[in-house]
Amino acid sequence: MGLMANWIYERVPVSGEQLAELTNEPVPNHLRRWWFCLGGTPAYLFVVQIVTGILLAVYYQPSATTAFESIRYITEEATFGWFLRSLHKWAATLMIAAMILHQMRVYFTGAYRRPRELNWMIGMSLLMCTLLTGFTGYSLVFEQLSYWGATVAANISDAIPVVGPLGKQLLLGGDEYNSRTLPRFYILHAAVLPVTLILLVILHIAQVRMHGVTEFPDPDDDPAAPRHFSFFPDHMLTELILGLALMVILCALAVTLPATMGPKADPLVTPEIIKPEWFFYVSFRWLKLFSLSFAVISSGFIVAAMFVWPWIDRLLRYLTGVEDISVYLGIGATFLLIGLTVWEAAVAH
Numbered sequence: 001m002g003l004m005a006n007w008i009y010e011r012v013p014v015s016g017e018q019l020a021e022l023t024n025e026p027v028p029n030h031l032r033r034w035w036f037c038l039g040g041t042p043a044y045l046f047v048v049q050i051v052t053g054i055l056l057a058v059y060y061q062p063s064a065t066t067a068f069e070s071i072r073y074i075t076e077e078a079t080f081g082w083f084l085r086s087l088h089k090w091a092a093t094l095m096i097a098a099m100i101l102h103q104m105r106v107y108f109t110g111a112y113r114r115p116r117e118l119n120w121m122i123g124m125s126l127l128m129c130t131l132l133t134g135f136t137g138y139s140l141v142f143e144q145l146s147y148w149g150a151t152v153a154a155n156i157s158d159a160i161p162v163v164g165p166l167g168k169q170l171l172l173g174g175d176e177y178n179s180r181t182l183p184r185f186y187i188l189h190a191a192v193l194p195v196t197l198i199l200l201v202i203l204h205i206a207q208v209r210m211h212g213v214t215e216f217p218d219p220d221d222d223p224a225a226p227r228h229f230s231f232f233p234d235h236m237l238t239e240l241i242l243g244l245a246l247m248v249i250l251c252a253l254a255v256t257l258p259a260t261m262g263p264k265a266d267p268l269v270t271p272e273i274i275k276p277e278w279f280f281y282v283s284f285r286w287l288k289l290f291s292l293s294f295a296v297i298s299s300g301f302i303v304a305a306m307f308v309w310p311w312i313d314r315l316l317r318y319l320t321g322v323e324d325i326s327v328y329l330g331i332g333a334t335f336l337l338i339g340l341t342v343w344e345a346a347v348a349h
Contacts, residue, residue, distance in 0.1 A: 027235045028215040038102040040239045045095035052088040062186035067142040068264045086254035099130050111214040117310035119207040126200050136189035147265030148274045159296045281344035
């Protein structure tokens with residue numbers, strides 16, 4: 001072992017002490033609580049997505065004539081195909097949920113304020129890319145609901161002022177769903193969006209390393225006790241425990257609630273009810289409440305406002321003199337989002 005260690009060190013001259021010093025940054029005590037560690041949860045689930053996605057790609061055939069049958073083969077015939085597909089589906093669901101919860105935690109704790117405004121914008125970009133990845137993955141199954149959901153999404157895109165028609169053309173590869181559409185979704189889902197997510201994660205982590213984690217004093221802590229603990233092994237063990245718990249949850253969901261298949265897409269038969277995935281229930285209900293133009297423009301305004309919220313928050317605090325004004329607005333917005341989601345979910349499939 002000594003000879004092997006010497007051989008490795010000669011070619012990679014980095015000692016264990018140097019590696020520990022590089023990674024062992026001080027971590028604030030509040031991160032001992034799991035709900036403050038939600039940033040690592042979507043990262044872990046993203047790794048699960050990559051691994052299971054590569055295995056599914058071995059069998060998946062991205063064309064309108066073969067996609068549905070290849071998914072059927074994965075689900076019904078390939079060895080453990082149903083399990084891998086179910087893991088992929090549930091990891092996507094939990095990843096999106098974890099991203100939303102993490103962004104909410106950052107919002108309600110004010111961790112987006114100076115000097116971390118850029119990292120908030122990176123986080124919002126990560127959330128948008130994650131939602132797009134979920135949408136494109138849902139569309140690859142080529143079921144009735146996924147086909148018509150993609151068609152509705154393209155028509156909504158067409159209503160965006162100035163860039164909408166071009167966006168629809170780029171998304172569908174034409175004026176309507178055609179033989180080029182599904183390969184485009186597949187390239188977005190399997191290549192463009194994952195690479196974009198990886199690059200954004202690198203930027204996100206770099207920002208965290210430069211600015212550190214926002215510290216929140218705990219009144220229950222002993223003032224004389226250390227305010228930080230080691231990243232390795234203490235925090236790493238916390239993340240490892242969370243990862244193992246997530247793996248158990250994923251396996252349980254995949255076995256008890258496996259991914260199923262609906263009717264194959266039929267361009268000639270429009271379903272009576274078109275339902276998106278749960279993370280788009282809010283947008284879908286919003287579209288039903290208002291005219292298409294108003295719903296699209298208002299949704300774009302809300303998303304744009306969230307990207308620049310650190311500066312809006314600063315302006316609101318200056319104008320109102322209320323330090324927690326964003327918290328009060330966030331509580332109202334959260335209840336609205338939950339209400340619209342439940343309302344749309346209550347509509348029968």
